Amino acid sequence: MWRCACQGLLDIEFQSTFDLERIGARPRTLWRYREAIPIADDAHIVSFDEGFTPLTRIDIDGRAVWFKQDHLFPSGSYKDRGASVLVSKLKELGISRVVEDSSGNAGAAIAAYCASARIGCRIFVPQGTSAGKLTQVRLYGAELTEVPGSREDTARATLKEAATTYYASHVWNPFFFQGTKTFAFEVCEQLGWRCPDTIVLPVGNGTLLLGAYFGFLELLRAGISERLPRLVAVQAESCAPLHRAFTESLEAIPRIATSATLAEGIAIAEPVRGRQILRAVLDSEGSFLTVSETEMVQALRMMCAKGFYIEPTSAAAVAGVSRYLGHADDQETIVSVLTGHGLKATEKMARVMAEIV
Ligand SMILES: Cc1ncc(COP(=O)(O)O)c(C=O)c1O
Numbered sequence: 001m002w003r004c005a006c007q008g009l010l011d012i013e014f015q016s017t018f019d020l021e022r023i024g025a026r027p028r029t030l031w032r033y034r035e036a037i038p039i040a041d042d043a044h045i046v047s048f049d050e051g052f053t054p055l056t057r058i059d060i061d062g063r064a065v066w067f068k069q070d071h072l073f074p075s076g077s078y079k080d081r082g083a084s085v086l087v088s089k090l091k092e093l094g095i096s097r098v099v100e101d102s103s104g105n106a107g108a109a110i111a112a113y114c115a116s117a118r119i120g121c122r123i124f125v126p127q128g129t130s131a132g133k134l135t136q137v138r139l140y141g142a143e144l145t146e147v148p149g150s151r152e153d154t155a156r157a158t159l160k161e162a163a164t165t166y167y168a169s170h171v172w173n174p175f176f177f178q179g180t181k182t183f184a185f186e187v188c189e190q191l192g193w194r195c196p197d198t199i200v201l202p203v204g205n206g207t208l209l210l211g212a213y214f215g216f217l218e219l220l221r222a223g224i225s226e227r228l229p230r231l232v233a234v235q236a237e238s239c240a241p242l243h244r245a246f247t248e249s250l251e252a253i254p255r256i257a258t259s260a261t262l263a264e265g266i267a268i269a270e271p272v273r274g275r276q277i278l279r280a281v282l283d284s285e286g287s288f289l290t291v292s293e294t295e296m297v298q299a300l301r302m303m304c305a306k307g308f309y310i311e312p313t314s315a316a317a318v319a320g321v322s323r324y325l326g327h328a329d330d331q332e333t334i335v336s337v338l339t340g341h342g343l344k345a346t347e348k349m350a351r352v353m354a355e356i357v
Pocket of ligand 1: 077104204205266314
């Protein structure tokens with residue numbers, strides 16, 4: 001079961017507990033928060049010892065900002081957080097074959113963990129996805145289908161397959177978010193079990209933003225933190241349905257016209273969990289902002305010049321941090337994230353280098 005019989009979204013209610021001393025004594029992986037991850041039996045855990053990525057201070061426009069280096073995950077993006085937990089659940093359920101659709105990184109992550117668990121998988125991606133991500137999916141042994149048209153066309157093609165094969169969707173499947181929520185636990189622990197003031201995240205389908213929100217809520221409920229951080233969600237100017245809904249106070253996500261963007265990972269015109277993302281941002285007293293292609297290219301060049309080789313989608317978050325700093329107060333602790341590795345998008349990086357974009 002990956003969605004409700006009424007066709008609606010599923011979420012997981014789970015009583016997480018945190019024994020800080022025990023957690024501190026465990027290996028530095030996301031599985032150190034074992035009592036917060038709803039997998040019944042350790043024997044089912046599918047893991048490459050991923051997680052607990054460095055939280056590094058980086059100077060952005062003269063201001064120190066913390067960045068989680070989630071581009072250093074085994075498959076090269078933060079999606080491994082969700083894939084490790086979701087594929088562990090698949091193993092627990094005895095599922096032997098799945099389908100998934102993605103802009104590339106989630107597909108690569110699911111394919112990697114399915115390879116480890118010996119679960120067959122077929123990944124659908126939009127035509128034009130970065131060659132590095134396609135190669136990864138294929139070499140992990142997954143079947144790859146490139147779908148002409150938009151990211152939404154890819155999702156529709158996959159839904160048809162999902163009528164007969166289990167849908168390991170990083171967007172629909174609630175177990176994926178049980179993995180991405182570990183982002184919040186790690187940030188909090190790495191700051192000395194303190195909650196930051198603000199988190200700036202790139203958002204398309206919101207798998208990291210919602211995971212972080214769920215994670216910070218659990219820490220609040222467990223009495224470990226006293227508040228939620230403000231969630232600042234960054235979208236590409238050329239594909240920003242959530243930003244529009246936020247600025248125009250709409251309840252539903254509007255249909256928008258889109259244009260091409262370097263940020264393939266957040267080019268989501270119809271986010272399935274759109275309303276939920278809006279509610280999470282509002283609940284945290286956060287906001288949405290957009291960044292232009294030029295700002296992304298500048299941020300990408302700036303980060304590479306500092307030695308951080310990130311993909312263009314990740315540069316959207318860095319550009320968002322720059323924008324946000326314009327109205328941040330001096331004492332604020334700001335955390336952001338480097339979501340994907342630049343080696344996945346070599347052809348796009350080469351275009352940036354040659355100043356074609
Ligand atoms: C590198 C990278 N960053 C950010 C995102 C955004 O994630 P989401 O669409 O879940 O908000 C993605 C999604 O594919 C991605 O690949």
